[in-house]
Amino acid sequence: MMTQTHFLVLSAALFMIGIIGVMTRRNIIIVLMSMELMLNAVNINLIAFSRQLGDVTGQVFAVFVICVAAAEAAVGLGIILAFYRNKETINIDEMNLMRW
Amino acid sequence: MHLIWLIPLLPAFGALVNGVVGVRYFSKRTAGLLACGTMAGALALSLYAFFELLGLAPEAREYVVRPLTWISALPLQLKDGSIGSFSIPWGFRLDPLSAMMILVVTGIGFLIHVYSVGYMHGESRGAYARFFSYLNLFVFFMLMLVLGDNFAVMFVGWEGVGLCSYLLIGYYYEKKSASDAGKKAFIVNRIGDWGFILGMFLVFSVFGTLDFRAVANAAGSMPVESAAFGTLSLITLLLFVGAIGKSAQIPLYVWLPDAMEGPTPVSALIHAATMVTAGVYMVGRNAVLFSHSPETMQIVAIVGVATAFLAATIGLVQNDIKRVLAYSTVSQLGFMFLAMGVGAFAAGAFHLMTHAFFKALLFLCSGSVIHAMAGQQDMRHMGGLKKYLPKTYVTMLVGTFAIAGMPPLSGFFSKDEILFRAFLSNKIIWGVAVVTALMTAFYMFRLMSMTFFGTYRGPAFEAAGGHGRAGSGHGSAAAHGAASASHGGHGGGHAAADDSHGGHGEWHGPHESPNSMTIPLQILAVGAIIAGFVGVPAALWGDNVIEGFLHPSFVARVSEGHASAAVLSGFAAASEPKAAALGESAPASESKGAAAGRQAAAASHAAAAAAPGEPSGAAAGEQAGTTTHAASPEGGTAGGHMPWAGEMGLMLLSVCVGITGILVAYRFYVRAPEIADKLAQRWAGAHRVLSNKYYVDEFYEATAIAGTMASARGLWVFDANVVDGAVNGTGWLTMFWSWISHVVDKYVVDGLVNFVGAVMEEGSVVFRRLQTGLIQNYALVMLFGVFAFVSIYLMSR
Numbered sequence A: 001m002m003t004q005t006h007f008l009v010l011s012a013a014l015f016m017i018g019i020i021g022v023m024t025r026r027n028i029i030i031v032l033m034s035m036e037l038m039l040n041a042v043n044i045n046l047i048a049f050s051r052q053l054g055d056v057t058g059q060v061f062a063v064f065v066i067c068v069a070a071a072e073a074a075v076g077l078g079i080i081l082a083f084y085r086n087k088e089t090i091n092i093d094e095m096n097l098m099r100w
Numbered sequence B: 001m002h003l004i005w006l007i008p009l010l011p012a013f014g015a016l017v018n019g020v021v022g023v024r025y026f027s028k029r030t031a032g033l034l035a036c037g038t039m040a041g042a043l044a045l046s047l048y049a050f051f052e053l054l055g056l057a058p059e060a061r062e063y064v065v066r067p068l069t070w071i072s073a074l075p076l077q078l079k080d081g082s083i084g085s086f087s088i089p090w091g092f093r094l095d096p097l098s099a100m101m102i103l104v105v106t107g108i109g110f111l112i113h114v115y116s117v118g119y120m121h122g123e124s125r126g127a128y129a130r131f132f133s134y135l136n137l138f139v140f141f142m143l144m145l146v147l148g149d150n151f152a153v154m155f156v157g158w159e160g161v162g163l164c165s166y167l168l169i170g171y172y173y174e175k176k177s178a179s180d181a182g183k184k185a186f187i188v189n190r191i192g193d194w195g196f197i198l199g200m201f202l203v204f205s206v207f208g209t210l211d212f213r214a215v216a217n218a219a220g221s222m223p224v225e226s227a228a229f230g231t232l233s234l235i236t237l238l239l240f241v242g243a244i245g246k247s248a249q250i251p252l253y254v255w256l257p258d259a260m261e262g263p264t265p266v267s268a269l270i271h272a273a274t275m276v277t278a279g280v281y282m283v284g285r286n287a288v289l290f291s292h293s294p295e296t297m298q299i300v301a302i303v304g305v306a307t308a309f310l311a312a313t314i315g316l317v318q319n320d321i322k323r324v325l326a327y328s329t330v331s332q333l334g335f336m337f338l339a340m341g342v343g344a345f346a347a348g349a350f351h352l353m354t355h356a357f358f359k360a361l362l363f364l365c366s367g368s369v370i371h372a373m374a375g376q377q378d379m380r381h382m383g384g385l386k387k388y389l390p391k392t393y394v395t396m397l398v399g400t401f402a403i404a405g406m407p408p409l410s411g412f413f414s415k416d417e418i419l420f421r422a423f424l425s426n427k428i429i430w431g432v433a434v435v436t437a438l439m440t441a442f443y444m445f446r447l448m449s450m451t452f453f454g455t456y457r458g459p460a461f462e463a464a465g466g467h468g469r470a471g472s473g474h475g476s477a478a479a480h481g482a483a484s485a486s487h488g489g490h491g492g493g494h495a496a497a498d499d500s501h502g503g504h505g506e507w508h509g510p511h512e513s514p515n516s517m518t519i520p521l522q523i524l525a526v527g528a529i530i531a532g533f534v535g536v537p538a539a540l541w542g543d544n545v546i547e548g549f550l551h552p553s554f555v556a557r558v559s560e561g562h563a564s565a566a567v568l569s570g571f572a573a574a575s576e577p578k579a580a581a582l583g584e585s586a587p588a589s590e591s592k593g594a595a596a597g598r599q600a601a602a603a604s605h606a607a608a609a610a611a612p613g614e615p616s617g618a619a620a621g622e623q624a625g626t627t628t629h630a631a632s633p634e635g636g637t638a639g640g641h642m643p644w645a646g647e648m649g650l651m652l653l654s655v656c657v658g659i660t661g662i663l664v665a666y667r668f669y670v671r672a673p674e675i676a677d678k679l680a681q682r683w684a685g686a687h688r689v690l691s692n693k694y695y696v697d698e699f700y701e702a703t704a705i706a707g708t709m710a711s712a713r714g715l716w717v718f719d720a721n722v723v724d725g726a727v728n729g730t731g732w733l734t735m736f737w738s739w740i741s742h743v744v745d746k747y748v749v750d751g752l753v754n755f756v757g758a759v760m761e762e763g764s765v766v767f768r769r770l771q772t773g774l775i776q777n778y779a780l781v782m783l784f785g786v787f788a789f790v791s792i793y794l795m796s797r
Helices: A005-022 A030-055 A057-087 B006-027 B028-052 B096-119 B127-149 B151-170 B176-208 B212-220 B229-246 B256-263 B265-271 B277-287 B287-291 B295-317 B321-341 B345-372 B390-404 B410-425 B427-452 B481-489 B515-535 B545-554 B566-581 B587-598 B601-607 B615-625 B633-637 B645-672 B673-682 B684-691 B692-768 B775-795
Strands: B063-076 B083-094
Touching: A005 A030, A005 B775, A030 A057, A030 B287, A057 B127, B006 B028, B006 B096, B028 B127, B028 B287, B063 B151, B083 B096, B083 B127, B083 B151, B083 B265, B083 B390, B096 B127, B096 B265, B096 B345, B096 B515, B096 B545, B127 B151, B127 B265, B127 B277, B151 B176, B151 B229, B151 B256, B151 B265, B151 B277, B176 B212, B176 B256, B176 B633, B212 B287, B229 B277, B229 B287, B229 B295, B256 B265, B256 B321, B256 B515, B265 B277, B265 B321, B265 B345, B277 B287, B277 B321, B277 B345, B277 B545, B287 B545, B287 B587, B295 B410, B295 B427, B321 B345, B321 B410, B321 B427, B345 B390, B345 B515, B345 B545, B390 B410, B390 B427, B390 B645, B410 B427, B410 B515, B410 B645, B427 B645, B515 B545, B633 B692, B645 B673, B673 B684, B684 B692
Parallel strands: none
Antiparallel strands: B063 B083
């Protein structure tokens, strides 16, 4: 029997994986993918509570988040592509133009 | 005669047109014609007005025309604390005195304009129009002066004639001495004007009006200030200061001899016939005021006689023909003031008129001589001109006899009247005046002798062209000015081309002047002969028309007698016998009594004057007595002043004095010229003093002028050090402050700004390390932050 706790544990695990991916990986595409993971962890959370509370609002919200995530991925990949064309690299450590 | 305002305006029109348009565009002929035409118009109008005035009853002879308002009513506080209304119309008054004056001004002015057409013909076109413009302007102001019906309008004329005098004296402005003389005349006159204007203020403060008639009437009802020096005395003294300046009396006479730098017609018109008599006219115009202050009258008489005497002594030894006449003018003006001072206002005005004729004549004759001698003014280089200038000679002889007081010429009647009145008033003054008359005859005949008699002493000439003077290397085309310059070495500077009237080629020796000059001379000579017949005294079986004619101008108009006339005439009758006695030790009281007897009309001042035991009331009495000759034909003979024989004796004495003067001069300068030189050597000291005019100019130079210069220099030093120092100090202080401000700005304000900047810069060195630019770094910090906030949230719940 799947309880609410399972969902939350799964969600937290996915979110932690995502955070660690964002923090530790140097390849920006991996970082982007880790962010997708984090978003999906949030989606699981939303749907778990929707299911428990019998309120469909959370599921609708999850659909929105998926849409936004798709758009974000598209924009993020576009930026990465442009960056790559400029710098011939996708190493995130090279992306330090904002530095003092 | 409501057109009397046109009389001054006609010459003003001439002056305006000649001055604005004529100087540039008019030919000499047009300019001269315009000037003479306006003068002729003014003369015609004056004659018309005069005869219309004569047609009225003696007491009603007064026209007042006020075409415009000058200053509309202003409230001003008066002396007694009440509020008076200060309003001045452009008022013109024609009464006997001003009628006489406008006839003199326009008549003699017209003749002098005509004369000037000939005299000035050598001037360039513009200068010619300028001369006539000034001359017309002068006549305009002079007519304003005499026609004005209040002090303010008179003052306009008074200042205006001073201005024109300045302009005309300085007519040859390229010449330093002429422009200096103009300035001198103007500045000396200014001192007198100061007195006049103060007197005018005081008149308004006391009477609340500036109208002559109103002031005279108000003053007429005031007591005579015989006891103390009161307000009226102060007013009259101040007015007399003005008269001193304008009429060249001691101590302000010094400008008049220098004024001879102007062209000769100017000397004749302004500095002999009209302007200088303005002071006399003003005293006569305020006769009522003056007769109410015996102390001022005393001063007037003394100043007059002293001036007459001193100027005559100076005139004895001058060698410049115009300067002799100038001192003679000063002297004759002194006579007029003497007459005014002894209360003989009509006699003074009468002498003013006759003097205008014969002195204008003499000046114009001297102008003719100067013209003939090509600018030479030094009489030592003349002589024997009789045969070259017959017309001038005859007319000048007439003028000389007139001024010397030879009967029956005009000067005899007027001068004798003055001497007679002086005799009645004060024997000492009379004595000085007689000596002066002797000197007058002497110096005038000396002038005649040196100029027309004897042998010719002037520069050599040839009748037929070319300069006769050996060694004068002028080309034959030398202009007249150059010619007179060549004589200049010879004439001691006087012959400089001051009266240059070149244009008629070279100088061929003395020659008679053109008709435009000699005809005015002849007319004036006729005038000098007959002008006296209007004032034949009663002692000579005349009835002294002019005194009766002028009398209404000199008295207050009192509608009702303030004092009781009956009491008065009783007193006068009582004192008559005493007055009749000749040789009384108190002549003042005699004349007073006589005056009171005949003066029932002017009851108010006679009342005061007749108060017994007031010797200085004589002036008022004298003034009233002026009428005696005319008002009562029997007065002269029946013993108003003295027996007929006494008056006759005085006349004979003055004739003898005149003849003596003439004979002595003839002997000294024609028969035996060496006598004059010997005398001059014997009395070398006195001669030197006289030749140097008593060193008065030097005295003024040393005191007034040097004092003014010293004070000016002192003020300059003050200005340079204190005032400029204050200004510079302020500037320095400003600069000092701005320097301080600069320092504060630079180090305090800028320092603060820079300090802030420095702090920021130093701080940034530390804190900019936070900006790593590494995304993961930021994300980590963000994670920690979120973790921290959530932890705080959870724990604090």
